[in-house]
Amino acid sequence: MKRPWGIRIRLIFMLLTLLFIPILIFAGVSQLRLNSSMEESLDSRVQAGLEKSNRSLSLTLEKYYTLLYDFCTDDDMIDLVEKFNAGAEDMESVKIRIRRELKHICNRNDGVIGLAVFTADGTCLYYDGLSSSTSESLWINSSMNLLQDEVEMYQPIKYATVAGNDPVYVFSIQRRLIDYRDIHKEVGSVLISVDERVLQDAMKGTGSEIFVLEQDGRVxxxxxxxxIGSTIRLDQISRIGNRSYSEYKAASVTNEKSGWNIVEFYPLSHYQKTMRDQFWLQVGMVFGVCIVLVSAVLIVIHPVIVSVEAVLKAMHRVEEGDFTTRVEKRGNMPAEVVEIADGFNEMVAQTDLLLGQVRQSALEQKNAEISALEAQIDPHFLYNTLDTINWKAIAREEYEISEMVGDLGDILRYAIKNAGGVTTLGEEIAWLKKYTRLQQEKLGKEIQIFCSLTSEAAKCPMHKLLLQPFVENSIRHGLHGSKKEPLLIITGELENGMLRVKIEDNGKGMPEETVTILNQPDYHREDHFGIENVRKRLRLYYGEAASVLFESRPSEYTRVTLCIPVMEEKKIENCDSGR
Structure with a gap:
């Protein structure tokens, strides 16, 4: 007959079963949340790197574009080229002066390794910075005059060989020479050639490895x-040439100025190592907790086991006929066992009762230990913590930090409590002011907010958090980097049963092409998910009755107009009762 488990084994098994499963679930959930957090962190880093690389590329191209523009509009240079076109008597002198100016510009500007002037008849006058020559060049020739109807164009990558056979790759920008005294007059064009390495230097530090692709995918x-020269498909960028990038996270963005694509690769080894370390840490914690629990159980139940075994021995002796046997009492003997010993003569009548008491005592002890180990999260923990930080800041006379912590607490309460519910325009704007005060700390400038609401509009109901994405975009994309004093203007009024809210900033503005794209109903862009989210919510709340309109003028303003129907009281009650 199989011997039944003893009390020690049963308690250990039950405790491990009841505690191991919750711990395992907690560890699994923690691992999943860490995975999600790491992915979000990586995505944020990738997005920030792409934006920085895009800005760096635009600034670099703008530098050489400005240099080219100044050269193409210089009256003295226009006069020299026009003399050449007219076949001046001192033709050689004109050529020398043009080449001298080309050499001067090339030597004075880093990265510029060649300049060429194409006259009206196709003649090419150039200076090659690599060979320091105006008569010999391995890569400048008349076939590079590709400019036709455009005022400006970017040309594909070129290859040149210098001393020592070290390869040099260049890209070129070509622009038409314009005589503003007669803009229709055909004068010629200028080609500026720039070392490809300036692009890598400009974007250095933004990503692990950065590639700039032409529109056809060529590196x-x-x-x-x-x-350089390899071809990359943006939908299949796991391999470039002979190198595999399967262990990298790839992301790309198109530079609007040049039409080039920026592709960045970020190594995943660090994140994968972190995930592995965290996994083994979780495994170690699970086994460590189990070992601690087993040890604790053994220590706690040891006196009980010893006492019970003493009683069993006495019972066996009684079964053998020795009714004079008595259980020896010890100082650490549990009260239940003492009672058993005292009632030993009535053992048969009291056995079930005493065993029931032991079981009940063990169960209560187990439940007490489980209750003590279960973590209960106070729903107000976050607010209480912020309040504690606030009082510490006040105690140290950090009143600005105290005000920011207070604003953050109010923002969280407003956003979390009845999320997606109905508020009024006045309450929404009061919340936005606190949100803006926190954002201006990151901006580094005080943001002036001007609000103009009619009394009816201020009391008008609307869904919460509809205006926040537009205010955030105004600060991040409009006011950030602007030299003006930051200003936000928010107006609201009722008109023909519609609540019309306008949000305007005096920031950098947007090009007309961008405004046109933003105003398209089916507009979708990953880095503008806030705007897309608002549009989806408007369709869910109001159907086709609501609208969003973008207006902007570069370097002057950007204005967003939001129109939503005035909500009826019955609909407001339905929204609030559904949450």
Whole structure:
């Protein structure tokens, strides 16, 4: 017959079963949340790197574009080229002066390795910075005059060989020479050639490895120039040339100025190592807790086991006929066992009762330990913590930090409590002011807010958090980097049963093409998910009755007009009762 488990084994098994499963679930959920957090962190880093690379590329191209523009509109240079076109008697002197100016500009500006002037009849006058020559060049020739109807264009990558056979890759920008005294007059064009390495230097530090692709997918700039000229498909960028990037996270963005695509690769080894370390840490914690629990159980129940075994021995002796046997009492003997010993003569009548008491005592002890180990999260923990930080800031006379912590607490309460519910325009704007005060700390400037609401509009109901994405975009994309004093203007009024709210900033503004794209109903862009989210919510709340209109003028303003129907009282009650 199989011997039944003893009390020690039963208690250990039950405790491990009841505690191991919750701990395992907690560890699994923690691991999943860490995975999600790491992915979000990586995505944020990738997005920030792409934006920085895009800005750096635009600034670099703008530098050489400005240099080219100044050259193409210089009256003295226009006069020299027009003399050449007219066949001046001192033709050689004109050529020398043009080449001298080309050499001067090339030597004075880093990265510029060549300049060429194409006259009206196709003649090419150039200076090659690599060979320091105006008569010999391995890569400048008349076939590079590709400019036709455009005022400006970017040309594909070129290859040149210098002393020592070290490869040099260049890209070129060509612009038409314009005589503003007669803009229709055909004068010629200028080609500026720039070392490809300036692109890598400009974007250095933004990502692990950065590639710049032409519109056809050909590599224009790369960390290793042996990859230049390879072709990359943006939908299949796991391999470039002979190198695999399967262990990298790839992301791309199109530079609006040049039409080039920026592709960045971020290594996943660090994140994968972190995930592995966290996994083994969770495993170690689970086993460590189990070992501690088993040890604790053994320590707690040891006196009970010893006492019970003493009683069993006495019972066996009684079964053998020795009714004079008595259970020896010890100082650490539990009260239940003492009672058993005292009632030993009535053992048969009291056995079930005493065993029931032991079981009940063990169960209560187990439940007490489980209750003590279960963590209960106070729903107001976050607010209480912020309140504690606030009082510490006040105690240290950090009143600005105290005000920011207070604003953050109010923002969280407003956003979390009845999320998606109905508020009024006045309450929404009061919340936005606190939100803006926190954002201006990151901006580094005080943001002036001007609000103009009619009394009816201020009391008008609307869904919460509809205006926040537009205010955030105004600060991040409009006011950030602007030299003006930041200003936000918010107006609200009722008109023909519609609540019309306008949000305007005096920031950098947007090009007309961007405004047109934003005003398209089916507009979708990953880095503008806030705007897309608002549009989806408007369709859910109001159907086709609501609208969003963008207006902007570069370097002056950006204005967003939100129109929503005035909500009826019955609909407001339905919204609030559904949450």
């Amino acid at each position: 224009l700039s790369a960390p290793n120039n042996s990859m």
